[in-house]
Amino acid sequence: MRVIKLTISYDGTDFCGWQAQAEGRTVQTTLETAWQNITGEFIRFTASGRTDAGVHALGQVVSARTCSSFPLARLPLALNANLPADVRVLQAEDAPKDFCAILSARGKTYRYLIQDRPAHNVFWRRYAWHQPKQLDRISMQAAANLLIGEHDFQAFQGSGSPRKTTVRHVRRLTVDDHATELAPLLRIEIEANGFLYNMVRNIVGTLVEVGKGRAAPDWVGDVLRSCDRTQAGPTAPPQGLALVHVEYPKCGDTS
Amino acid sequence: MRVIKLTISYDGTDFCGWQAQAEGRTVQTTLETAWQNITGEFIRFTASGRTDAGVHALGQVVSARTCSSFPLARLPLALNANLPADVRVLQAEDAPKDFCAILSARGKTYRYLIQDRPAHNVFWRRYAWHQPKQLDRISMQAAANLLIGEHDFQAFQGSGSPRKTTVRHVRRLTVDDHATELAPLLRIEIEANGFLYNMVRNIVGTLVEVGKGRAAPDWVGDVLRSCDRTQAGPTAPPQGLALVHVEYPKCGDTS
Numbered sequence: 001m002r003v004i005k006l007t008i009s010y011d012g013t014d015f016c017g018w019q020a021q022a023e024g025r026t027v028q029t030t031l032e033t034a035w036q037n038i039t040g041e042f043i044r045f046t047a048s049g050r051t052d053a054g055v056h057a058l059g060q061v062v063s064a065r066t067c068s069s070f071p072l073a074r075l076p077l078a079l080n081a082n083l084p085a086d087v088r089v090l091q092a093e094d095a096p097k098d099f100c101a102i103l104s105a106r107g108k109t110y111r112y113l114i115q116d117r118p119a120h121n122v123f124w125r126r127y128a129w130h131q132p133k134q135l136d137r138i139s140m141q142a143a144a145n146l147l148i149g150e151h152d153f154q155a156f157q158g159s160g161s162p163r164k165t166t167v168r169h170v171r172r173l174t175v176d177d178h179a180t181e182l183a184p185l186l187r188i189e190i191e192a193n194g195f196l197y198n199m200v201r202n203i204v205g206t207l208v209e210v211g212k213g214r215a216a217p218d219w220v221g222d223v224l225r226s227c228d229r230t231q232a233g234p235t236a237p238p239q240g241l242a243l244v245h246v247e248y249p250k251c252g253d254t255s
Numbered sequence: 256m257r258v259i260k261l262t263i264s265y266d267g268t269d270f271c272g273w274q275a276q277a278e279g280r281t282v283q284t285t286l287e288t289a290w291q292n293i294t295g296e297f298i299r300f301t302a303s304g305r306t307d308a309g310v311h312a313l314g315q316v317v318s319a320r321t322c323s324s325f326p327l328a329r330l331p332l333a334l335n336a337n338l339p340a341d342v343r344v345l346q347a348e349d350a351p352k353d354f355c356a357i358l359s360a361r362g363k364t365y366r367y368l369i370q371d372r373p374a375h376n377v378f379w380r381r382y383a384w385h386q387p388k389q390l391d392r393i394s395m396q397a398a399a400n401l402l403i404g405e406h407d408f409q410a411f412q413g414s415g416s417p418r419k420t421t422v423r424h425v426r427r428l429t430v431d432d433h434a435t436e437l438a439p440l441l442r443i444e445i446e447a448n449g450f451l452y453n454m455v456r457n458i459v460g461t462l463v464e465v466g467k468g469r470a471a472p473d474w475v476g477d478v479l480r481s482c483d484r485t486q487a488g489p490t491a492p493p494q495g496l497a498l499v500h501v502e503y504p505k506c507g508d509t510s
Contacts, residue, residue: 119344
């Protein structure tokens with residue numbers, strides 16, 4: 001028995017999210033089918049987090065126990081040959097016996113992109129939220145600063161997936177310009193030891209209220225302290241969100 | 256009667272090209288429908304060039320004669336509200352009475368993107384050609400240099416759309432690295448006074464043969480002189496190609 005750790009990337013647009021479900025195309029089922037095609041073995045992959053429908057991944061990490069002795073070096077090429085073009089395996093590693101993509105994770109980084117100008121750029125429409133008016137980055141960063149640190153993020157937790165504790169440690173939360181060749185974008189990056197359901201999209205929706213001038217930065221502090229979801233802004237749509245990176249303890253990476 | 260000049264951008268992936276046809280979704284029909292929705296008037300738009308199915312545009316220029324007095328400043332917003340998300344109007348201008356997007360054009364710039372590494376990046380799969388092995392940029396640029404200048408490009412003309420003369424003036428043809436956040440790409444840019452049918456994709460397919468090491472740069476000069484399409488490389492697929500810019504005489508731009 002070995003434990004396989006894969007780093008994968010996907011365009012979430014045409015997926016009903018990571019998690020296998022009765023109907024609809026999911027990343028989990030797609031990956032498991034590709035694995036079965038090359039090894040003949042059905043195994044269940046666990047992801048570091050279950051991305052929702054429409055959410056992308058630049059560096060999602062998944063793991064599974066396997067009895068297959070398929071050579072590690074050939075795994076990415078073999079899996080990619082059996083995967084549709086919107087999912088790619090970037091890296092395959094042998095992991096320690098106790099490694100689990102979700103339980104071993106020490107932190108994650110998400111990114112949210114916004115196109116804030118009148119006409120959206122057609123090439124970013126699947127990967128960024130369109131806001132017709134320019135958002136005030138300075139106010140948004142001032143508001144974001146109030147969320148950095150260890151807090152109870154209950155006010156930013158989506159319904160339907162409660163956790164034991166709603167306390168999380170946001171290590172970094174930045175709002176800046178992201179220059180791309182095709183369009184200037186607004187980029188929000190957030191790194192934390194863990195995330196509640198829809199936490200990033202609820203934070204982004206709340207920061208955008210500030211960016212629009214509908215609320216002052218201090219209001220975001222009030223929302224946080226209220227621990228009341230109804231006080232926060234709307235949930236930002238999925239297409240702007242991407243899971244960028246998952247952090248594991250050094251010893252769990254390769255040894 | 257006025258002549259309207261629009262600069263538009265589109266993601267060609269889900270279009271059967273620019274030109275209206277009996278079946279299939281085209282950019283021309285999509286734009287004409289949007290125009291009819293806001294003005295009630297059916298007019299025919301002429302594009303600077305008819306992009307093929309799957310080919311993109313960053314800055315396509317189209318023109319039409321109209322009797323509508325719809326205010327110029329409100330045109331982009333009004334048209335965009337009636338267009339699907341994969342076409343955007345970037346700019347609207349009043350043009351001189353004798354302006355025609357195709358006949359007045361003095362030159363065009365196209366860009367072709369290639370991902371040349373084992374696993375393609377999922378976010379570029381709709382906008383770049385995937386080549387699993389790295390291409391030799393130095394050889395490709397040496398070959399490209401042989402095509403710069405005024406030549407008979409008959410060897411690079413696709414069948415089915417003959418022109419009066421196959422002589423064109425290639426002013427610039429560059430092969431370089433195009434660093435993007437998500438993936439390093441190879442970029443080929445070509446500027447000419449005009450293009451034959453499939454000329455860019457045939458040039459790219461031929462340069463890639465050189466980049467793969469299947470032929471020496473000098474071979475491209477032989478192909479050019481042969482004036483024989485069967486001597487050139489294969490036609491590169493459409494998704495890597497984008498019309499970047501169309502050049503018009505200064506006086507025809509706004510006066």
